Amino acid sequence: MKCRFCGTRLDDTHVDGDTAARGKESQIFLDLGTAPPSNAFLTREELAAPETWFPLKLYTCPTCLLVQVDEVQSHAAIFSPDYVYFSSYSRSWLAHAEHYVNTVVRRLGLSTDSLVVEIASNDGYLLQYVSGCGIPCIGIEPTASTAQAARERGIETISEFFGQRFAQDFVASRRKADLIVANNVLAHVPDLNDFVSGLATALAPQGTVTIEFPHLQQLVAQRQFDTVYHEHFSYFSLHTVRTVFATHGLRIWDVEQLPTHGGSLRIWASHDTSHHQNTNAVTAVLAEERAAGMLELDYYRGFQTQADEVKDGLLLFLLEQRRLGCKVIGYGAAAKGNTLLNYAGVRPDLLPYVVDASPHKQGRYLPGSRIPVVAEQQLRTDRPNIVLILPWNLREEITSQLAYIREWGGRFATAVPHMVIS
Numbered sequence: 001m002k003c004r005f006c007g008t009r010l011d012d013t014h015v016d017g018d019t020a021a022r023g024k025e026s027q028i029f030l031d032l033g034t035a036p037p038s039n040a041f042l043t044r045e046e047l048a049a050p051e052t053w054f055p056l057k058l059y060t061c062p063t064c065l066l067v068q069v070d071e072v073q074s075h076a077a078i079f080s081p082d083y084v085y086f087s088s089y090s091r092s093w094l095a096h097a098e099h100y101v102n103t104v105v106r107r108l109g110l111s112t113d114s115l116v117v118e119i120a121s122n123d124g125y126l127l128q129y130v131s132g133c134g135i136p137c138i139g140i141e142p143t144a145s146t147a148q149a150a151r152e153r154g155i156e157t158i159s160e161f162f163g164q165r166f167a168q169d170f171v172a173s174r175r176k177a178d179l180i181v182a183n184n185v186l187a188h189v190p191d192l193n194d195f196v197s198g199l200a201t202a203l204a205p206q207g208t209v210t211i212e213f214p215h216l217q218q219l220v221a222q223r224q225f226d227t228v229y230h231e232h233f234s235y236f237s238l239h240t241v242r243t244v245f246a247t248h249g250l251r252i253w254d255v256e257q258l259p260t261h262g263g264s265l266r267i268w269a270s271h272d273t274s275h276h277q278n279t280n281a282v283t284a285v286l287a288e289e290r291a292a293g294m295l296e297l298d299y300y301r302g303f304q305t306q307a308d309e310v311k312d313g314l315l316l317f318l319l320e321q322r323r324l325g326c327k328v329i330g331y332g333a334a335a336k337g338n339t340l341l342n343y344a345g346v347r348p349d350l351l352p353y354v355v356d357a358s359p360h361k362q363g364r365y366l367p368g369s370r371i372p373v374v375a376e377q378q379l380r381t382d383r384p385n386i387v388l389i390l391p392w393n394l395r396e397e398i399t400s401q402l403a404y405i406r407e408w409g410g411r412f413a414t415a416v417p418h419m420v421i422s
């Protein structure tokens with residue numbers, strides 16, 4: 001395979017069964033074996049059929065240090081058409097979006113003469129606040145069901161994938177954007193160069209792009225290997241993303257460190273020639289990355305061991321609780337939980353069910369592990385000893401929401417970065 005940014009050839013030097021081969025030459029960042037698509041929840045009928053498991057292996061490009069997933073046979077199978085995820089369902093994410101819009105409108109001086117474009121605008125969760133300020137905006141969202149939901153709340157939405165060709169058509173038929181927003185989409189882009197060059201094409205001369213993505217430095221430091229799944233093609237440091245943007249004539253002039261998704265970066269970028277001055281934050285984050293060792297390949301080679309320690313910790317915990325006769329159940333049927341459970345080989349004998357608030361997931365089964373997803377009522381009836389919170393980034397929110405389990409002496413657990421029971 002070749003690096004999806006710089007084209008450097010990436011070799012699979014790992015010899016099957018020989019961990020010693022993961023030596024000096026290895027470009028493997030993480031090998032999770034095989035896994036089914038993490039959002040392919042199963043219906044009761046589908047339990048009778050086999051599932052397709054795809055290899056899930058990440059490489060580090062030795063040239064540009066982009067961490068990336070191996071090419072997968074069938075993208076179509078992974079992006080299942082009935083996959084439904086409505087952003088507006090999460091209250092904390094809505095608050096995050098509203099706060100961002102208030103900040104960016106002030107900082108960039110956006111007005112009724114400006115144009116805001118959001119890529120992967122989902123159901124209009126963010127643009128509703130832009131529109132609320134009277135600022136013209138357009139969403140780009142390829143998923144038909146979510147695009148329709150956005151239109152129903154009055155947000156103009158184009159159902160297409162963003163890239164260079166789209167950007168050219170857009171600029172020809174409309175105008176260049178003063179602000180382009182793309183949150184948690186960069187990792188999902190199969191053709192990175194096409195996407196970023198499209199940003200440059202669609203952006204006004206003094207316009208700004210802001211992009212949020214999980215920070216690779218946090219992923220490694222917090223051992224968040226469960227955020228790795230097939231739908232995520234790339235994992236970024238500021239160093240690497242800065243190189244990618246510079247190649248397409250875009251300069252990152254500010255960066256913020258956010259707590260979302262276990263630690264994200266929000267970059268602010270404009271054309272090279274724009275008047276925006278670089279802030280000290282850019283220099284500071286680049287220096288932090290260098291100090292952490294992110295410019296050396298050894299940094300990336302050590303991650304498999306970290307992931308294996310998390311997996312072993314979870315298994316030891318679950319086996320011990322079963323031996324003690326304690327009932328452990330899961331909470332939060334999120335994609336990251338599926339990566340963790342499938343890599344650890346957890347099945348319903350160790351985790352009989354997972355509670356989730358989304359009616360779209362209740363009554364279904366987790367892909368791979370085939371653990372049933374149930375409504376919260378079951379937890380109240382069953383009174384389990386321990387609730388294992390799978391989306392660890394929401395630990396605080398979920399702990400306060402389910403505080404009533406303390407009434408029967410229930411406790412909460414999270415497995416990443418290491419087992420914590422409280």
Ligand SMILES: [Zn+2]
Nearest residue numbers: 003006061064
């Ligand atoms: Zn590369």
